[in-house]
Amino acid sequence: MSTSQESIGFVGVGLMGHGMAKNIVENGYALSVIGHRNREPVEDLVKRGATEAASLKDLGAKSSIVFICAPGSPQVEAIVRELKTGLKPGSIIVDCSTSDPTSTAKLSEQLAEADIAMADAPLGGTPVQAEEGKLSAMIGADDAVFERIRPVVEAWAANIVHIGGVGDGHRMKLLNNFLSLGYGAIYSEALALASKVGLSPTKFDSVIRGSRMDCGFYQTFMGYIIDGNREAHKFTLSNAFKDLRYLESMADAAGMVNPVGNAVKNLFAAAHAAGGDGPEDYVPMLPEYVGRLSGTEVKPVKPVK
Incomplete structure (x- = not known):
């Protein structure tokens, strides 16, 4: 699948996630988002061209790459369990949260059994920099996955470092x-x-x-x-x-x-x-x-x- 054909899902459009998602959709990617307690960022993204998914399974089914911004590993694990029911083989999950590397490694192993790749891309910067597309990203992924997600990450990050394998970003x-x-x-x-x-x-x-x-x-x-x-x-x-x-x-x-x-x-x-x-x-x-x-x-x- 060429980069131009990627369909992007985004889970967690809060303080950091809204700006990241905004830059993804404004760079021409098809974007699906999911509802949140705070409806304002979701509704703003829909106005910009995003589609609101009915569930995490639905979002996964619509996406070839899914970005997650969540509070921590327990939330990421729960999100991944539901996403996995909709994602197709060959898809990629990118965890942009600050997570426990041990959890990240276990998730990667579990997803690999379904031919789904995992990458970690925790963030450096502020919500203002997220809106401006000027965040930093330290990415843990194998080379092929990194090359595939990099063009999308470039929509919201000004400084990207491929730090190593899965878990090394975290x-x-x-x-x-x-x-x-x-x-x-x-x-x-x-x-x-x-x-x-x-x-x-x-x-x-x-x-x-x-x-x-x-x-x-x-x-x-x-x-x-x-x-x-x-x-x-x-x-x-x-x-x-x-x-x-x-x-x-x-x-x-x-x-x-x-x-x-x-x-x-x-x-x-x-x-x-x-x-x-x-x-x-x-x-x-x-x-x-x-x-x-x-x-x-x-x-x-x-x-x-």
Whole structure:
């Protein structure tokens, strides 16, 4: 099947998925999507030319390549079970979630028995970059599958790396998130300690911003504390906690000690347990929870918007 004949299915048109799907359909691909609690992104995509499938089985039957953006491996596994009942031999499932690599490998083996290929293509970037088609993708797939999905991925990603075989994309994504969430944990503890000793977030930021310690993650992370912008870095504390548990599982399976990873995970676990488990509790709010653990207040400098 030539790339121009591919029919695309997309499951999970939320914060990231809507922009990805929008770029797929606007690049001329036949696109099927499935309903969601939030009807707005689905209806927008239908207006742009997508077709709404009645079920996951129906979506699978209409698609030669299906992209999935889901919260984690349990949801991906459930989606794949239903998709498999409709997919034809020769189809490909691409998991763009941040998933457990062990689960990814098992799904790949199960799908191979039905002559369905699996690839993992976790994302780097923000919902804004998804809308602009400027995400990053780290792809785990065999060479033939990678070459087949690459033109479609190019519709929504500006930076594509074929990192290795199935599961390697998810392994690399967990390492990437370990670094970013590790930064978040350090920033949060530093801000809480600064507050404890009488240094404001503004003073803290005036030293770090523009220094060698500055980076893109720091700037979006601080968008909440400095500017009161809830939308600056829309990655939930719950998803962060989940990813760090997957990292721990990967380290355990590899026989690797990961004391820093566990420390970072435990900080996010504490925030999650203290009430930071909602759909609008984002990673930049972590300093508030860390501050409360030590009886100090870390709050946005400007009114929250």
